Amino acid sequence: MASFAFSAGVGRYISPSNAMVSVNCENRSEGFSLGEGIFARKRDPRYSVITKVATQAPTMVPSLEKELAIDRNHVAWTSVRQERWEGELAVQGEIPLWLSGTYLRNGPGLWHIENYNFRHLFDGYAMLVGLHFENGRLIAGHRQIQSEAYKAAKKNNKLCYREFSEVPKPDNFLAYVGELANLFSGVSLTDNANTGVVRLGDGRVVCLTETQKGSIVVDPDTLETLGKFQYSDSLGGLIHSAHPIVTDTEFLTLLPDLLKPGYLVVRMEPGSNERKVIGRVDCRGGPAPGWVHSFPVTEHYVVVPEMPLRYCAQNLLRAEPTPLYKFEWHPDSKGFMHVMCKASGKIVASVEVPLYVTFHFINAYEEKDEDGRVTAVIADCCEHNADTSILEKLKLQNLRSSMGEDVLPDARVGRFVIPLDGSPYGKLEAALDPEEHGKGMDMCSINPAYLGKKYRYAYACGAERPCNFPNTLTKIDLFDKKAKNWYEEGAVPSEPFFVARPGATEEDDGVVISMVSEKNGDGYALLLDGSTFEEIARAKFPYGLPYGLHGCWVPKK
Ligand SMILES: CC(=O)/C=C/C=C(C)/C=C/C1=C(C)CCCC1(C)C
Numbered sequence: 001m002a003s004f005a006f007s008a009g010v011g012r013y014i015s016p017s018n019a020m021v022s023v024n025c026e027n028r029s030e031g032f033s034l035g036e037g038i039f040a041r042k043r044d045p046r047y048s049v050i051t052k053v054a055t056q057a058p059t060m061v062p063s064l065e066k067e068l069a070i071d072r073n074h075v076a077w078t079s080v081r082q083e084r085w086e087g088e089l090a091v092q093g094e095i096p097l098w099l100s101g102t103y104l105r106n107g108p109g110l111w112h113i114e115n116y117n118f119r120h121l122f123d124g125y126a127m128l129v130g131l132h133f134e135n136g137r138l139i140a141g142h143r144q145i146q147s148e149a150y151k152a153a154k155k156n157n158k159l160c161y162r163e164f165s166e167v168p169k170p171d172n173f174l175a176y177v178g179e180l181a182n183l184f185s186g187v188s189l190t191d192n193a194n195t196g197v198v199r200l201g202d203g204r205v206v207c208l209t210e211t212q213k214g215s216i217v218v219d220p221d222t223l224e225t226l227g228k229f230q231y232s233d234s235l236g237g238l239i240h241s242a243h244p245i246v247t248d249t250e251f252l253t254l255l256p257d258l259l260k261p262g263y264l265v266v267r268m269e270p271g272s273n274e275r276k277v278i279g280r281v282d283c284r285g286g287p288a289p290g291w292v293h294s295f296p297v298t299e300h301y302v303v304v305p306e307m308p309l310r311y312c313a314q315n316l317l318r319a320e321p322t323p324l325y326k327f328e329w330h331p332d333s334k335g336f337m338h339v340m341c342k343a344s345g346k347i348v349a350s351v352e353v354p355l356y357v358t359f360h361f362i363n364a365y366e367e368k369d370e371d372g373r374v375t376a377v378i379a380d381c382c383e384h385n386a387d388t389s390i391l392e393k394l395k396l397q398n399l400r401s402s403m404g405e406d407v408l409p410d411a412r413v414g415r416f417v418i419p420l421d422g423s424p425y426g427k428l429e430a431a432l433d434p435e436e437h438g439k440g441m442d443m444c445s446i447n448p449a450y451l452g453k454k455y456r457y458a459y460a461c462g463a464e465r466p467c468n469f470p471n472t473l474t475k476i477d478l479f480d481k482k483a484k485n486w487y488e489e490g491a492v493p494s495e496p497f498f499v500a501r502p503g504a505t506e507e508d509d510g511v512v513i514s515m516v517s518e519k520n521g522d523g524y525a526l527l528l529d530g531s532t533f534e535e536i537a538r539a540k541f542p543y544g545l546p547y548g549l550h551g552c553w554v555p556k557k
Pocket residue numbers: 121122123162163164189190194195209210211239242316326
């Protein structure tokens with residue numbers, strides 16, 4: 001926590017040129033000194049806080065006019081105003097004294113370059129938020145991740161790398177040909193590590209996205225970008241699962257093979273940058289591997305999903321996004337689940353399952369008979385009823401314009417049952433009535449001690465309808481098949497993240513952390529009791545937070 005000085009109520013606004021402006025958070029409407037003329041004070045009547053605006057245009061800070069135009073949107077879908085901030089937050093309620101460490105949350109934080117607005121939620125440049133908990137106090141901050149893609153956009157005032165849906169415009173035909181070559185070599189792919197953040201067993205903290213080059217090491221205390229995480233092996237490939245499985249002893253991930261459709265299952269040890277192959281799964285459907293944003297593991301197996309939403313080489317080449325972006329829906333190619341033994345790399349089951357669409361697996365475990373023999377693997381995910389329209393719904397235009405409308409497609413806890421007795425088919429059913437969580441759910445976490453084991457509770461974002469986006473926090477009880485929901489009108493909470501109380505013996509003994517973006521432009525960190533799911537504390541940020549994706553916990557050293 002070295003760089004986060006404890007001084008109650010005082011935050012520091014740090015401009016892109018690193019000039020600092022002190023701000024008293026408890027008396028925000030009073031004056032504060034200007035840092036080298038970068039920021040002028042401006043009171044925005046729609047906010048209870050002072051808004052800072054650029055008086056001389058540092059590149060990535062929007063002008064007042066643009067900012068006001070964007071501000072008509074919910075703060076969840078609004079670019080963050082400054083590159084960096086840190087300060088202590090006033091806490092309402094009580095943060096448990098045992099909660100000692102840093103919650104990091106990654107996600108897109110900036111969706112425009114100059115006048116150009118990005119199209120999709122997943123296009124935004126990565127912003128890391130840190131909540132440092134110690135002795136019941138909370139120091140918070142955010143910082144843009146200094147990816148090559150972000151730095152190049154800032155320097156050239158234009159998009160320079162291929163993002164999820166955005167493609168740089170070549171200046172002429174020669175540039176177009178060069179661009180195609182760059183696509184195949186991976187040079188033009190983004191390294192905008194905007195999806196998640198993990199703490200490796202050796203303590204290094206890495207921000208990740210779907211491209212392998214978008215693996216970026218950060219300092220969890222200062223949120224500073226330290227540099228690229230370079231994989232030292234020669235496994236090649238350009239993409240990987242955005243959600244590796246990370247424990248104190250290993251890092252497991254999947255490398256999709258677009259040329260010979262399949263997946264490499266790989267493992268990396270703490271302290272190493274070298275991934276080693278455990279085994280390979282050949283796809284059973286075609287023409288390309290299914291999208292693997294995430295995958296689950298059990299104690300002995302890696303579960304490799306083969307979703308009928310598949311990568312699509314032609315769509316990769318297109319300048320304009322298709323409704324399914326870089327993917328294509330192939331119901332005729334069917335959906336499969338493969339199970340690989342972690343120790344031997346052998347495939348112990350490969351079954352056809354009903355069509356499905358998921359970004360996020362929740363957990364998996366081995367089902368045993370009375371003699372202790374494993375009969376099936378159970379794998380749970382946030383399943384979108386085999387409907388790919390969720391990708392389109394996450395376009396910023398939709399998120400910004402359809403507030404109040406009930407346009408969020410239904411989703412459920414999809415439970416796969418994968419038999420290990422050689423049967424060719426597996427099952428997929430809802431693990432509980434989706435009405436329990438408002439027929440919407442995604443962005444899940446569990447108690448990490450239950451990874452790969454039979455578990456009872458999942459925390460996720462659910463839906464209080466009408467809504468166009470998940471707007472509740474939900475605690476799902478998979479034994480009683482019930483959910484308990486937290487909701488506040490107009491709020492968009494981010495992924496609920498469970499931190500266990502040291503020494504806990506109950507699965508839900510701990511706290512759930514989320515960050516909430518409010519429709520009035522504010523934002524706060526929220527702590528719920530993991531067991532009762534009641535609020536125990538909240539701490540308001542001096543500015544609204546855009547919606548972020550995934551987080552991790554870094555215990556105090
Ligand atoms: C934020 C999130 O959840 C997903 C981000 C996905 C990205 C950045 C995907 C990037 C890709 C390309 C730029 C080309 C190759 C395919 C693909 C991995 C989808």
